Amino acid sequence: MYATRPCGHRYVSTDVYTGAVYARREYSAEMTSQTAHLGNTPSSDQIRRAPKVLLHDHLDGGLRPATVVELARDCGYAQLPDTDPDKLGLWFREAADSGSLERYLETFSHTVAVMQTRDALVRVARECAEDLAADGVVYAEVRYAPEQHLEGGLTLEEVVEAVNEGFRQGERAALEAGRRIRIGALLTAMRHAARALEIAELANRYRDLGVVGFDIAGAEAGYPPTRHLDAFEYLKRENNHFTIHAGEAFGLPSIWQALQWCGADRLGHGVRIIDDIEVREDGTVELGRLAAYVRDKRVPLELCPSSNLQTGAAASYAEHPIGLLRRLHFRVTVNTDNRLMSHTSMSREFEHLVEAFGYTLGDMEWISVNAMKSAFIPFDERLAMINDVIKPGYAALKSEWLFQQTATTSGSAGVQG
Numbered sequence: 001m002y003a004t005r006p007c008g009h010r011y012v013s014t015d016v017y018t019g020a021v022y023a024r025r026e027y028s029a030e031m032t033s034q035t036a037h038l039g040n041t042p043s044s045d046q047i048r049r050a051p052k053v054l055l056h057d058h059l060d061g062g063l064r065p066a067t068v069v070e071l072a073r074d075c076g077y078a079q080l081p082d083t084d085p086d087k088l089g090l091w092f093r094e095a096a097d098s099g100s101l102e103r104y105l106e107t108f109s110h111t112v113a114v115m116q117t118r119d120a121l122v123r124v125a126r127e128c129a130e131d132l133a134a135d136g137v138v139y140a141e142v143r144y145a146p147e148q149h150l151e152g153g154l155t156l157e158e159v160v161e162a163v164n165e166g167f168r169q170g171e172r173a174a175l176e177a178g179r180r181i182r183i184g185a186l187l188t189a190m191r192h193a194a195r196a197l198e199i200a201e202l203a204n205r206y207r208d209l210g211v212v213g214f215d216i217a218g219a220e221a222g223y224p225p226t227r228h229l230d231a232f233e234y235l236k237r238e239n240n241h242f243t244i245h246a247g248e249a250f251g252l253p254s255i256w257q258a259l260q261w262c263g264a265d266r267l268g269h270g271v272r273i274i275d276d277i278e279v280r281e282d283g284t285v286e287l288g289r290l291a292a293y294v295r296d297k298r299v300p301l302e303l304c305p306s307s308n309l310q311t312g313a314a315a316s317y318a319e320h321p322i323g324l325l326r327r328l329h330f331r332v333t334v335n336t337d338n339r340l341m342s343h344t345s346m347s348r349e350f351e352h353l354v355e356a357f358g359y360t361l362g363d364m365e366w367i368s369v370n371a372m373k374s375a376f377i378p379f380d381e382r383l384a385m386i387n388d389v390i391k392p393g394y395a396a397l398k399s400e401w402l403f404q405q406t407a408t409t410s411g412s413a414g415v416q417g
């Protein structure tokens with residue numbers, strides 16, 4: 001029923017994506033940011049202070065290099081490629097820069113190896129919350145795979161409770177430092193393994209206790225999301241939420257399965273939806289049926305620009321599909337994926353986008369509100385974050401910018417006068 005055929009770098013379904021059934025809606029590629037008037041180019045300092053929302057960040061991909069070194073020493077793990085934190089940080093980045101998702105995933109063997117005790121998990125989760133808060137993140141959903149932290153004898157439940165404890169400690173430490181952050185955990189099942197239903201049940205057991213949803217991750221090619229259909233059907237019956245890593249290394253069939261077979265609420269990456277969008281030489285744009293569905297249904301795309309560059313989904317920030325997807329008003333969100341491997345942060349991701357696309361404070365606000373709308377916490381809590389934290393935060397930054405402009409103008413008028 002769902003035959004696929006390669007079409008250049010694209011995978012095209014013969015029954016879904018043929019030219020004959022393309023949606024006949026055309027859009028000008030020149031359709032530019034409709035919020036550009038809402039603020040001007042933010043400085044690095046303003047980007048850092050702006051309230052940001054993060055939906056796609058891996059706990060085992062965000063450790064501080066110095067913490068990896070110390071935890072390895074504590075647990076006797078002798079296989080780190082370097083024990084100097086700076087050199088180790090560089091090693092992670094270079095290994096992840098190789099352009100292959102499989103090699104990118106290899107770097108996790110070291111971080112996971114040092115996260116096998118309760119104390120290590122508490123510390124990593126606490127530092128994660130502190131680092132995100134210091135970067136101006138006000139809400140984050142951080143994911144990890146409990147099944148990867150059992151080698152030291154912990155049970156799945158003990159892993160979840162340790163990470164929850166670390167997040168709560170980090171939230172409190174951030175508050176003491178004058179910053180507010182809220183963190184929800186997403187439990188991930190590894191797509192090459194066969195524990196998805198068990199992990200989905202675990203996520204359901206700990207909902208309202210710090211866990212807000214479920215995900216599957218790992219090498220995408222050869223492990224389609226439908227392999228774990230029982231887990232997704234279980235979560236739907238429980239009225240629970242889940243996202244699926246899809247459309248990162250593999251293309252449209254993976255996205256299509258994640259949405260139409262598994263019922264994902266969001267797409268982890270989803271960047272390859274671009275394969276279903278045709279930009280013609282005259283600048284008009286045509287959406288295929290799947291791309292039109294993703295946009296019409298406001299399916300959130302958890303885009304991770306730096307990570308996508310490392311895995312080869314885009315050649316440069318300026319060429320990253322987020323530019324076109326944002327102009328076409330897909331529900332775009334910006335994320336870090338793995339801060340250690342990609343040597344990034346939310347602020348750094350936005351700095352790249354400001355430089356590549358001229359994004360303004362208005363664009364940042366639009367993206368942050370998109371992300372908050374797409375979070376897995378209850379609607380009223382999302383709304384409170386938008387109205388009480390995000391909008392006032394951007395309003396303050398915009399007025400700051402306006403006053404700066406006024407001061408500059410008055411200053412120069414005085415000199416001229």
Ligand SMILES: [Zn+2]
Pocket residue numbers: 056058217245268337
């Ligand atoms: Zn990811």
